[in-house]
Amino acid sequence: MAITSANQLELLQTAEAVAREKMIDPGLVIEAMEESLARAAKSRYGAEMDIRVSIDRKTGRATFTRVRTVVAEDELENYQAEFTVEQAKQYMADPKIGDTFVEEVPPVEMGRIAAQSAKQVILQKVREAERDRQYEEFKDRAGTIINGLVKREEYGNVIVDVGAGEAILRRNEKIGRESYRPNDRIRVYIKDVRREQRGPQIFLSRTAPEFMAELFKMEVPEIYDGIIEIKAVARDPGSRAKIAVISYDNSIDPVGACVGMRGSRVQAVVNELQGEKIDIIPWNDDQPTFLVNALQPAEVTKVVLDEEAGKIEVVVPEEQLSLAIGRRGQNVRLASQLTGLDIDIMTEAEESARRQAEFEVRTKLFMDNLDLDEFFAQLLVAEGFTSLEEVAYVEQDELLVIDGVDSDTAKELQARAQDVLAEQNKAALEAARALxxxxxxxxxxxxxxxxxxxxxxxxxxxxxxxxxxxxxxxxxxxxxxxxxxxxxxxxxxxxxxxxxxxxxxxxxxxxxxxxxxxxxxxxxxxxxxxxxxxxxxxxx
Incomplete structure (x- = not known):
């Protein structure tokens, strides 16, 4: 089949049809046709020739041209696509290195193999254009919710039709007990959009904490308007979740607004998440207070925060321990995720035993090193002294407040502590030098x-x-x-x-x-x- 014998407008009509079907630019389809025709022409004229094809966007006429470039004599490698300045003088007036000479060549007869090759080039270009369009459409939609249609399931992963292509909901992003059949409608969170070798990959999720936050944004107008903000979300997908909210309008209760009239708003989210129980907690900038809220419904007696370690100790009554920890540690685990703190829960009895053990250790430290009886050592610990350094270098007035300690006793205590510390320092230095x-x-x-x-x-x-x-x-x-x-x-x-x-x-x-x-x-x-x-x- 010669290209000139075909209806030239048919090329444009085909390009338009393909572009409409794939929702891409017709110009991209025509460029693919030009490349495929050029490839077919090279198989006819020779692979080393620089054959180019240009299709007129109005008439559909395809023009075949051979391009040769002027190069220096010592750089001449491809005799079919390059020539020297001397050789170029036969075709051009005053040729210079880098100039090109373009001449039209007869169109080719496209055999079956050439036509098949041209088809493959066009299909490949169309696929690439389709992938680019899909990526451009979805790259800015990461972090939003989308409705899709289940197409099929592959090895536990669900392939979802999202309108302009396919997306994947991996098995670890599904809520545990959910199952889907083809043509089921599904609401998902776009977790990530990446351009990969095989095309753009759209990764979906139903277990991400952000999915729950976006669902609340859809159900609660105050969140959408920015009056209420979701500060943190922690989920055990399909089972239980905690969400912390704050209101920037004193007249609006953030928890009540999220729950809705008779629980209608939160129930809509629960239904979407297959019955996942949701605790809505008021956010507080004071971490101990926020943690007490996060551990609801358990009651907390005492909170001790170590900000540097990001760790917090929580003391609860004995009867509240199982409630605070939750089934399989769920309640304390979610509270830890919500607050970003490592939580250590203990009962009042356990805390008392720990404090008693610390008291005994410090008492023994002073008895052994300062040669004190148990009663006197306990007095020091009770006054808040925890180390020999504190005794050795504290102001004497702080020792004088202890019952039975006068100026001479205070001086003696400090002298003993300083002597012990000096010996310890000497031993440590000798050990270090030995190393x-x-x-x-x-x-x-x-x-x-x-x-x-x-x-x-x-x-x-x-x-x-x-x-x-x-x-x-x-x-x-x-x-x-x-x-x-x-x-x-x-x-x-x-x-x-x-x-x-x-x-x-x-x-x-x-x-x-x-x-x-x-x-x-x-x-x-x-x-x-x-x-x-x-x-x-x-x-x-």
Whole structure:
């Protein structure tokens, strides 16, 4: 079949039809046709020739041209598509390197194989255009809810028709007991849209916390309008969930607005989530108060917060323990996800036993080291003294408030504590030197002999070793792994070194070693101060 013998307008009509069916630009289809015809022409004239095809967008006429480029003589490689300046003079006036010579060639006869190849090129181009259109349509819709139609199920994953293509709801993103049949309508959350080698992939979810938040936004006008904000969501998909809300209008109760008249609003969300029970909790900026709310319906007696560790201890009455923990730990797990805190729940009896054990340990510390009887040691602990350092270096007036302690007794107590600490420091320093610690680390300001010994046991023996440490390696910290908070133990953590103190010491060591310019460090600190001031002004 010669291209000239065909109805030339038929090319344009075909391109229009394909474009309408696939909802893509007709120009892309015509470009695919041009490329396929050029490929067929190369099989006729030779693969090394630069054959190009141009289809007139109005008449449908296809023009075949051969293009040759002028190159330097020593760069001439392809004699069919390139020629030298001398050779080009036969066809062009005053040719220069980089110029092209275009001449029209007769259209080709398209055999069966060439026609099949052309068809494949067109189909491939159309598929690519379709994928690009689908990606452009959905890339900005991530984080929204969409309605789709179930097409089929593959290995537990549900393929969903979302109108302009297919999306996938993976088995781990389905609510446990849900099952679907072809043509079932489904409401899903667009979790992610990625451009992959096989085309754009739209990943859906029904278990994501954001899905619940978006459902509430659809059911509660106050959330949609921004009067009420969802601050946090924690879910055990298909079973139970907790959602924290805050109202920016004092006249509107955030919990009541989310529940709705006779529970109509929350019930609509529950029905969509296959009966998932939802606890709606008022948000509070005060973490202990918020945690008490999050542990509802359990009653909390006492809360002790360790902000640095991101950990909180909760004391509940004995009869409330099972309610606070929940079935298989569900209640406390969801409360932990909601607050972002590691929660340790204990009964009043357990807390009392722990405090008693701490009291006995500290009492024994003072009895053994300060040569005190049990009663006197207990008096020190009862007054809040927890270590030998506190006794050794506290103001004497704080010791004099203890019954039976006069000025001479206070001086004797402090002298004994200082002597014990001196011996402990000497022993720790000797142990550290035996491990190979260098003077550069021993003389570094801010490290006690016990700290130096701990560092030496962790193979930190020089100031250079110390300067290469990370702050969390010294002070400890927390890392989130697979949604679980994991503790990172620090070498100096037993000495109550904070992350800020660790950062300061490490930077000081780097300055002493000449690794960091102190003037740059001061400039960074000034910049941080300015940013902080600007932030405070903005808040004001």
């Amino acid at each position: 190979g610690v260098e003077d550069s680390l021993v003389e570094f300001e801010g490290l006690t002999p016990q700290m130096i010994e701990a560092l030496a046991k962790d193979d930190v023996k020089t100031l250079e070793d110390f300067a290469t440490c990370a702050d969390w390696e010294l002070a400890g910290g927390w890392t989130t792994v697979n949604g679980e908070r994991v503790k990172d133990d620090g070498v100096l953590e037993p000495f109550d070194i904070s992350l800020e103190e660790a950062q300061t010491m490490i930077m000081t060591a780097r300055v002493l070693l000449g690794w960091v310019d102190p003037t740059e460090l001061e400039a960074d600190e000034d910049l941080d101060d300015e940013d902080g001031a600007e932030s405070e002004e903005a808040e004001a």
